[in-house]
Amino acid sequence: MKIASFNINGIKARLPRLLEWLEETRPTVACLQEIKTQDEGFPAEEFAKIGYHAICHGQKSFNGVAILADGVQPVEVQRGLPGDDADEQSRYLEADVGGVRICNLYLPNGNPQPGPKFDYKLAWMERLRVRLAQHLADELPCVVLGDFNVIPHDSDVWAVKAMADDALMQPQSRDAYMRLLNQGWTDALHTLNPRGGLWTYWDYQAGAWQRDHGFRIDHLLLSPDCADRLVNAGVDKDHRGREKASDHAPVWVELRN
């Protein structure tokens, strides 16, 4: 099965490109981030027309995540990240599909840092660590994927200097990401491409795409069971270069059935 993640930066603006990507690459499961719409505005019928069933955790204007599955209904397990009742941002959705627990996340950006947004990011990562520790303890076959808004290594960014003050690569952000991995998760893209230089995001500004000024912030983490089934992982880079593209490219992992 092929499990993919795509930060689409607005489902209304991106719908034609998104449907095109689904039909061309046909992932078994597709996790979306930054749908930027409420549940009422989610175009479930458009996905149904091409054979995808969906669940959605939306929010007006900002954030918002969804899980699509080819030919089956994703069984919703958790809507919103537990651990803070005051948190109203729609950034987490968890479902079972085909015997695999799918944890779709849109981790807070955290800029500017230092400040309350960075504090929120770090607190959110700690809540995530608690949630995912339980899944490992339960030995769930599990894939945790989405826009992590963390550049894990210096080799994951086109220019370290250009991003040095950014929340995406602060030591605290990286430490929190590594604490997560050290629980026992496998970073699929890093494992298959340890030298780095593989980007998943290119800014709209300053000709970043044309100059290949990108970085890797969209990640696919595999539980030990799923890591044993890892066949391949990659980035659908060409989709970033199309008309009216998202600023992220889709990422995917293929697991043996």
Place this chain on the structure above:
DNA sequence: ATGACTGCCTCTGGCAGA
């Protein structure tokens, strides 16, 4: 170089993104 673009809702300019 305090630059650059895009999407959203709409106080069509201000905010957010990364």
